[in-house]
Amino acid sequence: MATIAPDLTPSTKTNGNNSSDVLKLGRPFRYIVLTLVGLFFIVPIVSSARFSFLGNHNSFTISAYTQLFGTAQFWSTLFLSVKVGVGTVFLTLALLIPTVVWVHVRLPKLRRVFEAISLLPLVVPSVVVTLGVITSFRGLPNIIYGTPVILSLEYVVLALPFSYRALDSSVQSIDLKTLVEAGQSLGAGWIKLLRFVLLPNIRGGIIGASILTFAFCLGEFAVASLLSFTTFPVFLVQVGQLAASQAVALSLIALLFTWIPLAVITLVFSQRRASRSTIVADE
Amino acid sequence: MISSETVANGGRYSRSGLPVRFENVARNFKDVAALKSFNLSADAGELIVLLGPSGCGKTTALRVLAGLEMPDSGRVIIGDHDVTSLPSAKRNIGMVFQSYSLFPNMTAKENVEFGLRVRGQSPKDRSSRSGELLELVGLKSQSDRYPHQLSGGQQQRVALARALAVQPEVLVLDEPLSALDAKVRSSLRDEIRRIQLELGITTFFVTHDQEEALAIADRIAVMHQGQLEQLDTPLAVYTNPATEFVAEFVGTVNRLPGRIVDASQVEVENVGLVEYKSDSTFTAGSEVEVLVRPESIGIRGANDEGCRVLAKSFLGSTIKITLLDRADRLISVAIPTSDAGLVEGVEAVSLYSRGQALLVKGR
Ligand SMILES: Nc1ncnc2c1ncn2[C@@H]1O[C@H](COP(=O)(O)OP(=O)(O)OP(=O)(O)O)[C@@H](O)[C@H]1O
Ligand SMILES: [Mg+2]
Numbered sequence: 149m150a151t152i153a154p155d156l157t158p159s160t161k162t163n164g165n166n167s168s169d170v171l172k173l174g175r176p177f178r179y180i181v182l183t184l185v186g187l188f189f190i191v192p193i194v195s196s197a198r199f200s201f202l203g204n205h206n207s208f209t210i211s212a213y214t215q216l217f218g219t220a221q222f223w224s225t226l227f228l229s230v231k232v233g234v235g236t237v238f239l240t241l242a243l244l245i246p247t248v249v250w251v252h253v254r255l256p257k258l259r260r261v262f263e264a265i266s267l268l269p270l271v272v273p274s275v276v277v278t279l280g281v282i283t284s285f286r287g288l289p290n291i292i293y294g295t296p297v298i299l300s301l302e303y304v305v306l307a308l309p310f311s312y313r314a315l316d317s318s319v320q321s322i323d324l325k326t327l328v329e330a331g332q333s334l335g336a337g338w339i340k341l342l343r344f345v346l347l348p349n350i351r352g353g354i355i356g357a358s359i360l361t362f363a364f365c366l367g368e369f370a371v372a373s374l375l376s377f378t379t380f381p382v383f384l385v386q387v388g389q390l391a392a393s394q395a396v397a398l399s400l401i402a403l404l405f406t407w408i409p410l411a412v413i414t415l416v417f418s419q420r421r422a423s424r425s426t427i428v429a430d431e
Numbered sequence: 432m433i434s435s436e437t438v439a440n441g442g443r444y445s446r447s448g449l450p451v452r453f454e455n456v457a458r459n460f461k462d463v464a465a466l467k468s469f470n471l472s473a474d475a476g477e478l479i480v481l482l483g484p485s486g487c488g489k490t491t492a493l494r495v496l497a498g499l500e501m502p503d504s505g506r507v508i509i510g511d512h513d514v515t516s517l518p519s520a521k522r523n524i525g526m527v528f529q530s531y532s533l534f535p536n537m538t539a540k541e542n543v544e545f546g547l548r549v550r551g552q553s554p555k556d557r558s559s560r561s562g563e564l565l566e567l568v569g570l571k572s573q574s575d576r577y578p579h580q581l582s583g584g585q586q587q588r589v590a591l592a593r594a595l596a597v598q599p600e601v602l603v604l605d606e607p608l609s610a611l612d613a614k615v616r617s618s619l620r621d622e623i624r625r626i627q628l629e630l631g632i633t634t635f636f637v638t639h640d641q642e643e644a645l646a647i648a649d650r651i652a653v654m655h656q657g658q659l660e661q662l663d664t665p666l667a668v669y670t671n672p673a674t675e676f677v678a679e680f681v682g683t684v685n686r687l688p689g690r691i692v693d694a695s696q697v698e699v700e701n702v703g704l705v706e707y708k709s710d711s712t713f714t715a716g717s718e719v720e721v722l723v724r725p726e727s728i729g730i731r732g733a734n735d736e737g738c739r740v741l742a743k744s745f746l747g748s749t750i751k752i753t754l755l756d757r758a759d760r761l762i763s764v765a766i767p768t769s770d771a772g773l774v775e776g777v778e779a780v781s782l783y784s785r786g787q788a789l790l791v792k793g794r
Contacts, residue, residue: 326532329499330590332519333526334546334597344545348536 200397212397229380233365235300266312310360318353448476448633449510456505465491467657476631480644483654525594529606533578540574546597564592584615602634689721707788725765727786734781
């Protein structure tokens, strides 16, 4: 699972003291840390990649990949995971954006409480959450129950610690209450406020929350397997029990699937910021 | 007083202001009464400054007027409409906040156009209107900047233009200048006043700064503990305060012991005979406390038996002198700089009265 997502939420809290302490330790220390961390992440990836291209008698082969791409199940499970992921992202945003906004504007005192609630899925074992969700939705029609929709519902809850934090911190970084009141005094209702003021200003948080949630969905194994859905990670484990090099190839593909969109979005965002700030310079 | 008639600028921005009335407004936050039976009437086109100590309910009063806070009881009337139950978005009140409140995702121009966009105006109309307003606040050349590319003063100018763009019936400014440095502050203050006069819009302005209040207000509303203490012209509030609180809060006062001589004169210790006006009648000889402004006391000259000179501070056109009388009471005196010679190298002085007492109260 790709959890090394870059922090897309605008960082406003500059921890002056801490960072300057670190700076004092000097450049060599920084490079050593950076190298160690880099090795820690890169070595496993490079060696997996090498392993996935290894044929009989140490020859180079791409057969692991071609075989995978030729499997119908590869495509169907990938499609299922993407579908569940997209659904989860939409449900999460529809649920959390109004909640976070409301908490900030109307119930600022309850902010900590909501934050604590959002962290519960980290404390409560996921099996318990899974059963809880299933029990809660037992009465629902078959469209939800027994279809991948139930999986999305599970994931909305399980990804809450990531999605809520991303949104909450981006809302925290703007003076939401004043902006809302300014908008209202100019005649804007909630829909227009949401569209013209809120969403554009918490875009970073929305993207961050979406990516984290999507990555979570693409990597989650236990719950999917428990509910007998053959999602991409479940397929990966099944393959791994039969053909090791294919499993490794598969996990590299999964990695790419989450990393490429991440990189693209990060790049687009940093360029946008840069182009905005250049206007200051030409004064 | 400013009339509500259409004024300069070919009537391009101008419109008649509307009178505004708070009637018995009350607003409680848990156990705090932010406003209690608050009454205030502003004439059309008038600039009212709300002045008062922190927590006296100034912001709450403005928020109630703007519809951002609902009163527990009482009514708010604009023109001849009772707007008490109207939500903010329907009130058409321009608001400038203390904290920077521009939408960070929009340029100065887009910010100014926001209210018009919400009202569904065409981009062409919006653009010409925002052009006019940015010109009015002197920021035409910065139209395409984002808020973070503007200084604090510029941001507040844009906020003003944004509030005015929708042709509000009332303009409400809550300490719009308090985050700015002194110089920008006084120039922007004058500019706000100029624009307000030009548009003839009824305006409420909150400030902590007395000088600011005295400088721009048509009338000052002094508030105390959620109520209106006095509503009057700056001169009247300063020279003729209605209550002790107002006398103390606006400007500086000395509280000196005295004894009533007759219905118009009181003998004040160290100062001598001082004229006064009072609603309550005191019998001759009764002991009173007399409130006197520093500039109403003059220095007659050196006198070793008189009050000792503790400190002098030069304030430009006046010199403020702190004296200590023989009973160790502090007296503050302000004399014109041209009289500086009177206290040069002098250790103790005698005083005289140069003006009326503000208030006389029984002891
Ligand atoms: N949302 C709120 N919740 C609880 N108490 C509040 C709230 N808003 C204001 N108060 C209280 O109401 C009283 C009046 O507040 P208000 O903000 O109107 O004062 P103010 O005159 O604007 O003060 P300042 O000059 O410091 O801005 C204060 O005691 C304040 O603590
Ligand atoms: Mg206030």
